[in-house]
Amino acid sequence: MKLIQQDGKSFLFHISKREKGLLFEVLKLYPLIPIAHHRVCQTAAAPRAAESQKLLESALADRTRENKRQLLAMLKQEARLQEADGAHRLTLSAPQMEWLLQVLNDIRVGSWLILGEPNEKKGKPIELNDENARYYAAMEFCGLFQMMLIDAFQRPS
């Protein structure tokens, strides 16, 4: 996946058939983070903690629903991907890029949770098996796509 051009508002990417297939397969995993994983406060005893937590979960549930709706629309909208020279051209607006970043990071963090929250700093390596291996792959692919999107944001138009 490579940025071809951008004007600050819309971004045109070249994406190979294999990358496109991979991206779409990974996106089908969304959402992976359970809503209850998000905590608004570290301590439950904090003032208004229960109320704030409820508010956060409700807001995130709404956002997840909306992201899922947009995602399904994107997966169906083949026109967004124009075939050219045996590959594809993917056009995304700046808000769509932000949205895609959120979706990809949900899959990345959700995969990490499924993998048992491995942490090399704390000597907790990834323990792969037949069941969780695909989540390891999803975590790494999401990171790769995220870096490409962030890199595109930082490129001067």
Add this chain to the structure above:
Amino acid sequence: MRTKTILTLAEIEIRPVLEYFPGMAETVEPAVLPDIEKEEQTGAQSELEPGYLVICWDDPVNLMDYVTHVFQVVFGWPKPKAEFHMLQVHNQGKSVLTRESIERAEHYVHQLQSYSLHATMEREA
């Protein structure tokens, strides 16, 4: 002999005002007094004060460039400031991003968590 009619300034100031308006009715107490209600507050003072810290915590999964990007988007910070806080998260385990009222702090936590960052709000000690 002419009666003295010109008063000194001191005399004017001490004469009752009504003496100049002899036909004016006296002020009477209104029959119906207006209700005096204390305006209802929308929140406790402590909730409106910027006493809530928005904190981002370190985790081994969020990419450094991604965290920097999110700080730039959510807070509108320039890249050097966003990077400073990202490195603080990475090296010290957490970074206090801002101090706000409870509503604003909640707003920022919602924004950061929609990007799946590990962010919380804590009351300032």
